[in-house]
Amino acid sequence: MRIYLDHNATTPVRPEVIDAMGEVLREVHGNPSSGHAEGGLARARVEAARDEVASLLGVAASTIYFTAGASEANNSVLMGLLEERGGSGKLVISSVEHPSVVEPAACLEKSGMVVTRLAVDAEGLLDPSDVFGAVDSDTVLVSLVWANNETGVIQPMEEIARGLKEREIRLHVDATQAVGKWPVDLQRVSADYLSCSAHKFGGPKGTGCLVAREGAPIHPLIRGGPQERRIRGGTENVAGIVGFGHACGLAANELTERMEGYGALRDRLWEGLCDGVEGLVWNGNREHVLPNTLNLQFQEVPGEVLLQALDIEGVAASAGAACHSGSISPSHVLTAMGLSPEEARSTLRLSVGHGVDAEQIDSAVSILTELVDRVRRAGSA
Amino acid sequence: MRRQAVSATGTDRSRVVVAMSGGVDSSLAAALLVEKELEVVGVTMHLAGDSSRCCSLEDADDARRVADGRIRFYVANYTESFQREVIDVFADEYLAGRTPIPCVACNKRFKFDYLMERAGIFGAEGVATGHYARITRNSDNGNFELRRSRDLQKDQTYFLFQLDQAQLSKTLLPLGELTKQEVRDRARALGLGTADKPESQEICFVPDGDYAAIVEKIRPEAKRRGGEIVDGRGTVLGRHEGIHRFTVGQRHGLGISSHQRLYVVRLDAKARQVVVGSKEELGAEGAEVSSVNWVDGQPPKEPVRAKVQVRHRHSGAEATLFPLPDNTVRIEFDEPVQAVSPGQAAVFYEALPGEDDRGEKVLGGGWIRS
Structure with missing residues (x-):
């Protein structure tokens, strides 16, 4: 799944x-x-x-x-x-x-x-x-x-x-x-x-x-x-x-429902991750933001390896914009916000939408928590 | 419902990460492991920048096509570390008057240390590569042993001598029992798009073989370090444009005329001198080797007999190894060996009595210092 x-x-x-x-x-x-x-x-x-x-x-x-x-x-x-x-x-x-x-x-x-x-x-x-x-x-x-x-x-x-x-x-x-x-x-x-x-x-x-x-x-x-x-x-x-x-x-019929539903899932993801992962940083403004988007910095965890490990475990996410895949030049959006290249490279974008449910969010939280831990352990070895 | 363990892939097969360069060898290695029903994750390590012929993004595309949606496939970007740990070191070695062999560090650091780290994060049990070498297990002491591949023409153990027991225990080399011809035949039979891809022979980040140009690009000061060409007695015979343009054993490109054939016998980085001499002067009776890795994990307590290979294409010389403190070894060759170049690796193979092949089991190896 x-x-x-x-x-x-x-x-x-x-x-x-x-x-x-x-x-x-x-x-x-x-x-x-x-x-x-x-x-x-x-x-x-x-x-x-x-x-x-x-x-x-x-x-x-x-x-x-x-x-x-x-x-x-x-x-x-x-x-x-x-x-x-x-x-x-x-x-x-x-x-x-x-x-x-x-x-x-x-x-x-x-x-x-x-x-x-x-x-x-x-x-x-x-x-x-x-x-x-x-x-x-x-x-x-x-x-x-x-x-x-x-x-x-x-x-x-x-x-x-x-x-x-x-x-x-x-x-x-x-x-x-x-x-x-x-x-x-x-x-x-x-x-x-x-x-x-x-x-x-x-x-x-x-x-x-x-x-x-x-x-x-x-x-x-x-x-x-x-x-x-x-x-x-x-x-x-x-x-x-x-x-x-x-x-x-x-979209015209569902907009209110979508904004509420996506927002609830995104917030569940954020709160779940905050419980299990140390040193999380939300990149961007938390009030003026799409209800479905979470751009996160996992300090000292390279986004590339985290993204690949997540994929292997069944979770599709993105590091920066999809158009950039294959290159690791740090996202110009994040560097424009003052992130260092290293901070930008330790960033993951998680965006929810139709078909995602609370159970999937909970699974994603535990998978991501475990993987961040693995990467950090490997890095300190 | 919270998950207890990470295993969303829903398989209980062993997961293995295969280093896929985009060439035929690693392509077949991956395919053979798929046939064995392992869960294969292909990884192309993007190492040298796009100017390189190997490990470029085009090669990654070839590897991706071999993966073809049947196995998971990723590109791992290590260009910055590779520049720092391999390319820059390569240039510095030349400037120090040595003849570096960057493939050893590349294999050890990247295909094993870094890839194994990533494999661990991926929840994989080990790493597989398309190297021509074999890993066996000693039934008496349980140790892992590194052995030459069946195809001696293609054997790559010379580049792998730095592997340790922990790494060998987690490494699969599916091509060790195959010849190159068998690899191509099987790749063709499996319809792998890389089956007839030409071999890469040169050092990957020096595709045209012009080492001096690469050294000067990385360390521009090399261009201003000309000096003298002298003979063994110090007589000046000519001038050169930098010792990085020379390697021990070199005969051409000296730009001096002499009644006898002259070879580079020594490079003196400090004095910026290229020392030339006759073929006899090129012979070394022994060598000092540092940063020695013993595959078994510990140095022998007594001097041991071994066959020593001093460069990639060298058939090996009979010698006695004298283990010294600080991971160094003093080699004494039975007969003088030509062109023993500082910077190259000396790899020790077990010498079995009465055998006249190149030796099969790797005992260890290190870097030739002098």
Whole structure:
């Protein structure tokens, strides 16, 4: 019996979503761009999904552009600035962004844009006044992660968005980790763009969307067709989009229940570990944090070996972001919070989600407690 | 419900960690243990940086493909320790006028000390590798013995002499009874993707064989340490660009003309001198060996007869070993041995009377000091 505590990397697809996708794969084979009945049926499914996504995010369906996920959406917004401004102007990001923002930003910097990377405090939080202090009339975009993928720390996005709107500065929010486990409502947060991915909350991999409010400029990353109002070429991933829509529908219905349920499991894990493991440190802010995420420092225990031993014993977790596997360069998110490389390397991310129960948490606690003890004994031998 | 013990894998099979380099040998070693129904955990040790040909991330991918979801597989990153404990030491040895053999420290520290530590954390009972060597148990005293592999061409006991009883007791060497050809045949029969992968011969972090360049990269000051080439009487015959470019027994690249063939017979790091001489001057009647490990766990009380191997490709020389205090041994060869280089290992094999092969059982070994 495996215990999967890596829901921030990806989640198991919900059975309801699989059913909906299976029905589309079996019954709906048309190309949404075709004028015939088969095409029309596929088009209708895509548009119904768009409505569900829009409804969850609190935006008009016409602002949703389906992509192959949040990384594409992030690239689309940032690299679009090249077309928009030809490499001039200023971009503001934070020092705790996902690589799909970090790397496009570095690319824009090479093309001549001025990129500011805002610091976070020791708990991973941005200070809104730092954001406002960093922008001026040359700033073309501020791009910030709403909930951090590694620490789960939630940025004060409502306040940041309000202040930027007053200053007429465009804001892109990477909400990949927030959607489905935190209230993401663009009626309250006046961001101009938002990126998210279906697979982080019970949907399929390879689907997501970019939200671009009316009037916010947007340029295609992939050209080649009329799809998504010429913003994203390529025949739509109909089954994926339907799965995404379905996952959004589930999230809308279950959000309160999820936040409570995940929070209870995460707290049980934290308390259980605190009972058995000496010198535990919670990385991040314990109040402004996703209910499902626990980023822990096990002092003087290398995360790599702990993660592998956990896997052997049946527990899946993560050290830093999944995209970094194979390299042990310490997480830039943790070092931005002031952790030393050694502290960052002794960190584990545990993230709960659908299908995890209290009994599994208790098993994970005892396995992890024993393994930390083994590693520490081996280290002192 | 709280669990009492850690065993979520739900198996009662013995768990063993296999060091998988991504080559054919360790791939087959893992496959043979799977056939024996052991619970195999494959680990590729990422040691040298990406410039290296062996133990690179590409090799890890090869190993991962062999593991192919059938066994658990992980990459263990030891690049920082490897740089410090193997590569830097390698450079310093050259600068000290010795000819290092980094594979011994790599095997001992990484494939055994560190991997065994990790195996313990993994709840494994031991470690297996694709080395060509055998471990047997003495039925009289219960001691573990390290023996040459059946394939003498491939035998790697020279690199393993530092293993102790505790390590030997927890080590499996599934290839010890196989020849290289049999290993390739069986790997092919099992459909292992690495079956025909070429052999790595050079030192892994010196893929092009240019030792001097590596030494100068790690210790740039080496470039400014030129000196004299002298003969045995101190007569200056020429100049050199650093003693790290020379090794005892070397005949080429001296850049001096002479009526007789000249060999490097000695390197004097202090005086920065390369001492050359005739083939006769290259012969050593004995050697001093330090940091000696006796596989049995204790040095013999009396001088013992042994066959001594002084470099990887050396057929061994008959000698008498005189154990001295502080884990040192004085070797007296029956006949002078050519090119006994400080920095290399001297490995002692049991000399059985009347036998004229290379000896089979490893008694121990140490580092040639002079």
